[in-house]
Structure formats: C-alpha cells, structure tokens
Amino acid sequence: MTTTQEQEPGQAPSRRRLLADLTPLRTSADFRRLWFGGTVSWVGQGMTALAISLQVYEITRSPFSVGLVGLFSLVPLVAFGLYGGAIADTVDRRKLGLSSACGSAVLSVALATAAFTGLRSVWFLYGIVSLQAVCAALISPARSSMIPRLLPPEQLRAANALNSMVMTFGTLVGPSLGGIIVGVGGFQAAYTIDALAFSASLYAMWRLPSMLPDRKGDKRASVLDGLRFLATRPNLRMTFFTDLCAMVLAHPRALFPAIAVLWYGGDARTTGLLVAAPAVGALLGGVLSGWQGRIRHHGQAILVAVACWGTAVAVFGLTRNLWIGLLLLAVAGYSDTVSMIFRNTMMQVAAPDEMRGRLQGVFIVVVAGGPRLGDFLAGSVADLTSPAVAITGGGLACVLAIGLLALYGRGFRRYDAHDPTP
Incomplete structure (x- = not known):
C-alpha cells in the first residue's frame, strides 16, 4: 500500500488520482500557452510529414525515395542535436525557441508556396525536411530546458506527463488529418494549415520571459x-x-x-x-x-x-x-x-x-x-x-x-x- 509520504516533493497529501494531474496547466499561464502551442504545432508537423511523403511518392513513384525522407530528417537531427543543446545552455532560450519556431514556420510557408506554384522537385522537399530537422534540433533542448524555470520541481512530473500526451496526440492525429486534408484540398491546403499552426507556438514563445541559462562565470x-x-x-x-x-x-x-x-x-x-x-x-x-x-x-x-x-x-x-x-x-x-x-x-x-x-x-x-x-x-x-x-x-x-x-x-x-x- 502506497502511503501519502510518497507524494511528490512539496505536495500536500491528496486523494489518490488516476487521470493526469492538470496542476501545471492551472497554475502557470506560460506553461499553458507553451503546452497548447506545442499541441497545435505537433499536429501540424504530423500533417506535413505525411504530406511530404505522399508528394515524394507522387513525384517519383518510388518507395525508396519515400524512405529517404526519414534519412534526410534523421541525419541533421542527430548531427545538430548535441550542438542545439550547447546553444541552449549559452543564449537566451526564449530567443532560441522563438527563432527556431520562426524558421519552421518559414519552411512551411515555402512548402505551401512551392505547392501553389506547381514546383515538383523531390530535392527541394528533401532540403526542406533537412532544415526542419535542424530547427527541431534547436528548439527541443530550449523548450525542455524552459519548463523547470516555469514550474516548481513538484510539478515537473505532471508537466512531462502532459507533454507526452502532446507528442503522442500529434503522432496519432496529425498524419490521419493530413491524409484527409491532402485528399480534399491537396498539398497546398496541408502545408498552409501547418504554417498557420505555428502561430500558436510563436505566440507562446513570444509571451515567455527571458530565459538566460543560470551559468557560473562567462565560460562558453x-x-x-x-x-x-x-x-x-x-x-x-x-x-x-x-x-x-x-x-x-x-x-x-x-x-x-x-x-x-x-x-x-x-x-x-x-x-x-x-x-x-x-x-x-x-x-x-x-x-x-x-x-x-x-x-x-x-x-x-x-x-x-x-x-x-x-x-x-x-x-x-x-x-x-x-x-x-x-x-x-x-x-x-x-x-x-x-x-x-x-x-x-x-x-x-x-x-x-x-x-x-x-x-x-x-x-x-x-x-x-x-x-x-x-x-x-x-x-x-x-x-x-x-x-x-x-x-x-x-x-x-x-x-x-x-x-x-x-x-x-x-x-x-x-x-x-x-x-x-x-
């Protein structure tokens, strides 16, 4: 039998709960905006990921070419992941997150523009995918490092549970929604909606306070x-x-x-x-x-x-x-x-x-x-x-x-x- 002494640090004993703890969403407006913006952008990214795969196949009719989409995403994500973390420990994390979100939004606009103008280049799509991975490698460490600055330690476990729901929901809903939208409105509609979806993430980042790392000395x-x-x-x-x-x-x-x-x-x-x-x-x-x-x-x-x-x-x-x-x-x-x-x-x-x-x-x-x-x-x-x-x-x-x-x-x-x- 679990005792109330095993509550998270800093929490008062409370009734046993089964569903997710929504305390971080109730107590922090900054986290609430960041969470909502992340939900919208994850769904948009899931839509775009499927749309790009479908467009690559439509252009090439090659499953191998579609498989290369994952490779062009994985390599920059791994290569820039470590450096993205180092940058997040050096600069204002709010500005880094805002810049990366802006970059992702610009890339979605570029996809939509190319779709509207009839550009059919698989290498253009590979290039966009690679740059999207770079933006993800920069924004993810910054965003994760912000959360302990927005919430007290006793709420971090609940915040991570809520964030896990965002990622999984986007993974499940985004591709399904993307398939429907591409079928109804074409690639132009999917990419345009994704570009608009980033506005929620941009707004959340814009409203955050400055997030300079708590560094000792001036060492890089x-x-x-x-x-x-x-x-x-x-x-x-x-x-x-x-x-x-x-x-x-x-x-x-x-x-x-x-x-x-x-x-x-x-x-x-x-x-x-x-x-x-x-x-x-x-x-x-x-x-x-x-x-x-x-x-x-x-x-x-x-x-x-x-x-x-x-x-x-x-x-x-x-x-x-x-x-x-x-x-x-x-x-x-x-x-x-x-x-x-x-x-x-x-x-x-x-x-x-x-x-x-x-x-x-x-x-x-x-x-x-x-x-x-x-x-x-x-x-x-x-x-x-x-x-x-x-x-x-x-x-x-x-x-x-x-x-x-x-x-x-x-x-x-x-x-x-x-x-x-x-």
Missing part, C-alpha cells in the same frame, strides 16, 4: 563539457542506458509489415493497426498518469517500466492472435511513456540549469538514433533467423539487460525524488 558552453558532466553523474547516465535497452534491443517496428502478412494474413491496414497500438498505449500512459505522483523512487519506476516493455514485446512475439498482439503492443507503449516521464523528470530536477540544454541534446540523439538502430537490429536478426526469434529474443534481451543494470546501478534504484542526486 561546450558539447564536450556536457558529455564529461554526464560521464560523472551515474543516475542521469542510467536514464540513457535504460532507454537504449528498450529502443535498440526490443524495437519490433521494422518487422510490422512482414508479420502483418506472415502471422495475421493481413495487409496494409493490419500494419496500420500494429503501428497505432503502441501509440494508443503511449497516449493512455499520459492520460492515466495521476498515480505516478505517488512514486518516490523514480529509478526503480524506470527499471520496472522498461522491463514491462521488454516483457510485452517478448510475449507479442509468441502470439498469433491479432487482438492479443495489439493489446500487448499497447501495454508496451504505455510502459514506454511511464519510463519517459520519469526519465525526463530526473533530467530536469537532478541536473543544474546550466547543463539542461546539453542533456536534452543527448536525449535527442538517443531518441532519434536508438529506434533506428533497433529497426536495423530487428531486421538483421529476422533475416538471419525469423521475425519471431527477433522479436521475442529482443524482448528477453531487453529484460536481461535491465536486470543487469539494476544490479549495477544501486544508486539508481535508490534515487529519491525528495533528495535528487544526479
């Missing part, structure tokens, strides 16, 4: 200093290791098209269900996050959540019933969100303000690169053996790796939200 922030800091902070370092266990070892997404046919006798619609199931679970992880406020030992929560992810993936590899499989994928998505909420909270609370941008930069690299490595590993193992071996073996490997990390990271297991130690 460097990527290497951030990595050295992370190397000497075992609890923060473990948050990245645990995430890599899940994303690299037990990430079956690349095999969904194959198993939709081989296991379930389905088609593209079955693949769509398999892709959507973890996202639905992830959204529920944010919506049903109220209970997390009673968790005091965040390291233990992360270890359990990642172990649940690996277990759900391993069992998914053994079942041939579609609905049971979808349920297991939803459980995996739910577990991933729980892990992500506590990981983000630890980084925001335990890290000093002058390092938050660079840690978020490392986070971008892990989040962007980890699943791609997982796709490659799952595909390679499935090619050498079978999809079942790749999925179930990967899930079991994840659980084993988390068990070893739990044995190694005693301090991580004992991490106390009341007395955060990086």
